[in-house]
Amino acid sequence: MDVFVSYTIYGLFFGAAYAIAASGLVLTYTTTRVFNLAHGATSMVAAFVFWQLHVDKGMPTWAAILLVLFVFAPLYGIVLERLVMRRVSDAPVGVMLVMTLGLFLFLIGIAQQIWPSNTSKYRYVTQFFGTKSFPVFGVQMYYHYLITIIAAAACAAGLYVMLNRTRIGTAMRAAVDNRELLQLFGANSNRVSILSWIIGSQMAAVAGILLVAKTGLDYYQLTFLVINAFAAAMLGRLRSLPFTYLGSILLGLAIGYSQYVHGSELLENGLQFALPTLMLFLILIFVPEVRLRVGQVKGVLAANVPSARRALTTGVVFFFLALFVTELLNPTNTLRFGEALVFGITMLSLVLLTGYGGYVSLSQLTFVGVGAAVVCKFNTSSPVAILVAVLITAGVGAAVALPVLRLTGLYLALATMAFGQLMDYLVFNASFMFGFGGKINAKRVSLFGYDFSDTTSYVALELAVFVLLGLGLLTIRRGAVGRLLIALRDSPAACATLGLNQRWFRVAVFSVSAGVAGLAGALMAGLQGYAAPGDYKEFQSLPLLLAAAVAGITTVSGAFAGGLLLMLLPVLAATSTALSGLEFLVLGGGAILLARDPNGLVNLFYRGMRAVVPRMPVPGWVTQRAASAPKPAEVDGEEDEDLDEIPEAQVAGHGVA
Amino acid sequence: MALLEAIGVTVRFGGITAVDDAFLSAEPGSITGLIGPNGAGKTTLFNVITGLQPPTKGRIRFKNHDVTRAPVDRRAKMGMGRTFQRLEAFGSLTVRENVQVARDVHAGARSWFGGRKDKRVGELIEIVGLDRYVNQRADSVPTGVARLLEVARALAIEPELLLLDEPSSGLDEAETESFGTLLQNLAREGCAILMVEHDMDLVMGVCELIHVLEFGKVIATGTPAQIRSNRAVQAAYLGFSDDSTTMQVPDDIAAAATAMLAAPNPTETTLSIPAVDGEG
Ligand SMILES: Nc1ncnc2c1ncn2[C@@H]1O[C@H](COP(=O)(O)OP(=O)(O)OP(=O)(O)O)[C@@H](O)[C@H]1O
Ligand SMILES: [Mg+2]
Numbered sequence: 053m054d055v056f057v058s059y060t061i062y063g064l065f066f067g068a069a070y071a072i073a074a075s076g077l078v079l080t081y082t083t084t085r086v087f088n089l090a091h092g093a094t095s096m097v098a099a100f101v102f103w104q105l106h107v108d109k110g111m112p113t114w115a116a117i118l119l120v121l122f123v124f125a126p127l128y129g130i131v132l133e134r135l136v137m138r139r140v141s142d143a144p145v146g147v148m149l150v151m152t153l154g155l156f157l158f159l160i161g162i163a164q165q166i167w168p169s170n171t172s173k174y175r176y177v178t179q180f181f182g183t184k185s186f187p188v189f190g191v192q193m194y195y196h197y198l199i200t201i202i203a204a205a206a207c208a209a210g211l212y213v214m215l216n217r218t219r220i221g222t223a224m225r226a227a228v229d230n231r232e233l234l235q236l237f238g239a240n241s242n243r244v245s246i247l248s249w250i251i252g253s254q255m256a257a258v259a260g261i262l263l264v265a266k267t268g269l270d271y272y273q274l275t276f277l278v279i280n281a282f283a284a285a286m287l288g289r290l291r292s293l294p295f296t297y298l299g300s301i302l303l304g305l306a307i308g309y310s311q312y313v314h315g316s317e318l319l320e321n322g323l324q325f326a327l328p329t330l331m332l333f334l335i336l337i338f339v340p341e342v343r344l345r346v347g348q349v350k351g352v353l354a355a356n357v358p359s360a361r362r363a364l365t366t367g368v369v370f371f372f373l374a375l376f377v378t379e380l381l382n383p384t385n386t387l388r389f390g391e392a393l394v395f396g397i398t399m400l401s402l403v404l405l406t407g408y409g410g411y412v413s414l415s416q417l418t419f420v421g422v423g424a425a426v427v428c429k430f431n432t433s434s435p436v437a438i439l440v441a442v443l444i445t446a447g448v449g450a451a452v453a454l455p456v457l458r459l460t461g462l463y464l465a466l467a468t469m470a471f472g473q474l475m476d477y478l479v480f481n482a483s484f485m486f487g488f489g490g491k492i493n494a495k496r497v498s499l500f501g502y503d504f505s506d507t508t509s510y511v512a513l514e515l516a517v518f519v520l521l522g523l524g525l526l527t528i529r530r531g532a533v534g535r536l537l538i539a540l541r542d543s544p545a546a547c548a549t550l551g552l553n554q555r556w557f558r559v560a561v562f563s564v565s566a567g568v569a570g571l572a573g574a575l576m577a578g579l580q581g582y583a584a585p586g587d588y589k590e591f592q593s594l595p596l597l598l599a600a601a602v603a604g605i606t607t608v609s610g611a612f613a614g615g616l617l618l619m620l621l622p623v624l625a626a627t628s629t630a631l632s633g634l635e636f637l638v639l640g641g642g643a644i645l646l647a648r649d650p651n652g653l654v655n656l657f658y659r660g661m662r663a664v665v666p667r668m669p670v671p672g673w674v675t676q677r678a679a680s681a682p683k684p685a686e687v688d689g690e691e692d693e694d695l696d697e698i699p700e701a702q703v704a705g706h707g708v709a
Numbered sequence: 710m711a712l713l714e715a716i717g718v719t720v721r722f723g724g725i726t727a728v729d730d731a732f733l734s735a736e737p738g739s740i741t742g743l744i745g746p747n748g749a750g751k752t753t754l755f756n757v758i759t760g761l762q763p764p765t766k767g768r769i770r771f772k773n774h775d776v777t778r779a780p781v782d783r784r785a786k787m788g789m790g791r792t793f794q795r796l797e798a799f800g801s802l803t804v805r806e807n808v809q810v811a812r813d814v815h816a817g818a819r820s821w822f823g824g825r826k827d828k829r830v831g832e833l834i835e836i837v838g839l840d841r842y843v844n845q846r847a848d849s850v851p852t853g854v855a856r857l858l859e860v861a862r863a864l865a866i867e868p869e870l871l872l873l874d875e876p877s878s879g880l881d882e883a884e885t886e887s888f889g890t891l892l893q894n895l896a897r898e899g900c901a902i903l904m905v906e907h908d909m910d911l912v913m914g915v916c917e918l919i920h921v922l923e924f925g926k927v928i929a930t931g932t933p934a935q936i937r938s939n940r941a942v943q944a945a946y947l948g949f950s951d952d953s954t955t956m957q958v959p960d961d962i963a964a965a966a967t968a969m970l971a972a973p974n975p976t977e978t979t980l981s982i983p984a985v986d987g988e989g
Contacts, residue, residue: 539802542802546862550790550815
């Protein structure tokens with residue numbers, strides 16, 4: 053009985069903290085249509101600032117809290133709204149996700165830069181009132197827990213009063229229903245948006261300060277709070293605050309009671325971390341089908357597709373040029389180049405999925421890991437192992453996409469993130485995958501009797517695979533499937549009214565993309581001679597996606613550049629402690645700046661070359677001129693609401709036209 | 710037996726009843742008009758027919774099948790093609806590619822890996838008269854062109870029923886006229902056309918049958934001549950009805966409505982009446 057009560061209290065504490073975080077997420081999402089992947093990162097930064105003021109500078113607790121909540125968080129919210137969120141509120145989902153993911157990594161980069169981890173100083177924040185407690189039903193309850201629960205109740209009351217009893221709150225609720233209407237009636241939508249981001253940031257900060265004593269002051273734990281908050285908010289379909297609270301409490305209790313589970317260490321530790329993800333998947337499966345929406349953003353600046361002949365010549369020239377360069381590299385750099393190529397191949401899978409299709413996967417590296425693990429399990433040099441690895445990974449990809457195939461981009465992306473986390477906690481750490489010690493050996497493939505044991509020749513093999521895949525991708529892009537991908541991205545509703553069954557099309561695309569990632573994994577295992585779960589952590593998928601986006605996620609050359617970028621940044625960062633945040637600052641900042649142009653750096657580079665040497669034969673990946681008019685204006689007819697990601701249309705206001 | 714029948718369709722959005730117990734039909738080889746003031750529920754009814762909006766009540770029958778619960782793509786495969794009032798052209802594809810996509814979908818997945826040229830694409834573009842624009846991106850062409858593109862795209866799936874949502878807005882007078890001829894040709898070939906249109910000249914000129922929708926209800930069905938002389942329709946366009954719901958209608962709108970319903974006025978090609986409902 054005592055145990056039950058103390059687990060309940062423990063669960064309620066987490067539930068209350070999640071509720072605060074989740075309602076901030078819901079508030080900003082409903083009023084501005086931006087799903088902020090960096091919501092947890094905000095909590096993380098706020099917790100660091102709190103530590104700085106309270107522990108490092110020795111300010112009294114109350115003063116530090118006031119400063120964080122009423123000076124830091126509002127300023128942060130305003131800057132965020134101005135510099136990032138305002139630019140994404142009308143962007144396609146893919147752009148929105150890449151941009152807020154950029155913010156996510158950027159904040160981690162900032163934290164790493166300001167509060168580097170390799171100092172002798174161990175940072176921690178203790179709970180409020182230390183271990184002081186009072187008795188409840190025969191167990192002791194920390195004051196800290198009580199404070200958290202009270203804070204959650206106060207936030208709920210505050211939100212209720214603000215939304216229902218104030219003018220600006222009414223305007224915010226109107227923004228949920230219909231943003232055009234809001235503007236029509238003269239309400240200042242910018243003010244609504246700024247206020248949302250201020251309050252959202254404050255709530256993230258409160259959650260961060262309350263949780264940091266439990267999670268520890270660390271760059272990642274609190275950052276991934278966004279998954280918990282999202283899981284809780286999904287119970288209210290990202291719209292309902294009461295259901296968000298309910299979801300949070302249920303999640304908290306589940307985490308509390310999971311302490312009952314005893315068994316392997318994997319289960320005990322893994323379960324706690326995996327619970328939010330499991331809950332998320334369960335809810336996603338039961339969310340009703342998203343209705344097709346019309347009147348959305350369409351027409352994205354697209355890179356030109358080179359003709360078959362031009363692609364072929366460029367590919368051949370590239371292959372020999374790269375081979376020549378490889379010959380000049382020392383063994384360490386050859387290995388690094390080999391890694392960059394594996395990343396590049398993984399990014400080709402993202403070109404198909406994200407660049408052409410507009411879907412975002414936040415767990416592409418997990419698929420790479422699956423491919424690597426399968427090849428290792430076979431431990432043979434027969435190419436059949438690679439083939440099987442590709443097929444299995446493609447199957448896993450289909451299985452991930454299936455439950456969410458009724459839903460749209462945002463949900464698919466978050467489901468992949470959840471999937472990656474589950475794999476991290478429950479599969480990659482399990483002994484049946486990589487064994488205890490977490491490393492299994494792989495043999496390099498041999499083809500036609502040639503064994504590629506020399507790394508340079510193996511890199512040549514990778515180059516060949518890259519070029520062939522790139523050519524294949526461009527062939528797809530030029531053909532019917534490529535056109536369909538773009539059409540589906542521009543208007544899913546129109547595709548449906550032409551008779552396309554997009555569920556299966558989407559699963560097929562996702563599955564092929566996962567298969568290509570699996571191929572990259574198989575090559576990686578061969579390159580390194582082993583596979584270890586640490587190399588395929590879910591988190592690493594995020595810099596991967598961003599590097600692809602920054603370099604140019606719509607082109608084959610962008611994938612190559614992205615692979616190099618992703619390989620080089622950590623190498624550079626390792627040269628000096630002063631650069632500890634470099635990788636994430638560059639990738640995150642780059643994604644925020646460039647997300648609106650998915651053709652990325654590579655395209656800017658080509659454009660620059662063209663400007664300098666007008667007749668220069670760049671490989672054909674120059675952006676088309678932007679459409680002169682953004683979109684044919686509507687002659688008459690009422691304005692649509694823009695609820696592209698809302699699972700249901702139970703919204704009063706104006707709609708489908 | 711009609712090709713398409715909407716039977717007692719009702720759609721509610723929260724408190725708003727957008728479509729209220731509406732009945733409607735369309736026959737092969739004939740052009741049917743669906744008119745009514747802004748916000749009358751015409752587009753919503755189209756969405757119900759094509760499956761984008763599940764009805765609160767009522768049924769849709771198409772080719773003697775109850776398709777009320779059939780998904781959008783199945784209805785398209787059965788032979789429904791449509792255009793959108795809020796344009797849904799594939800903005801980052803060219804005009805030609807837009808039509809090509811529709812042909813690809815129509816031909817099915819097996820054809821995607823063949824790479825044969827489909828000469829119907831060029832024909833369709835010619836039929837709607839967009840040869841000049843074939844290689845332009847669909848988000849860079851004028852509204853009228855994009856509308857015609859949507860028509861070509863809908864025709865690409867060889868529909869038996871073609872639903873057009875305000876196809877002529879954005880077209881000039883001459884274009885509207887040739888568009889009318891195009892519709893008549895299509896009908897002659899056996900296609901059933903159901904058209905929402907604010908251009909009364911066009912509607913009165915080409916439609917055999919007209920349904921009038923007001924506040925979600927079908928208040929009249931008849932030939933152009935019958936509709937023109939129908940008192941309820943006149944009232945609907947003037948913005949008030951015989952019963953208690955009296956509304957203020959600005960004089961200019963009332964005048965415009967009368968003018969529109971009167972003998973065809975050659976200079977007035979499009980006219981839309983702002984919704985006059987209690988919203989404001
Ligand atoms: N998804 C939706 N959610 C809420 N209300 C909606 C939705 N779609 C339509 N409505 C409402 O239903 C009513 C009918 O709209 P609809 O677009 O069908 O009218 P319409 O006859 O096509 O008008 P128009 O001539 O302006 O195109 C309007 O009051 C509109 O605001
Ligand atoms: Mg309409």
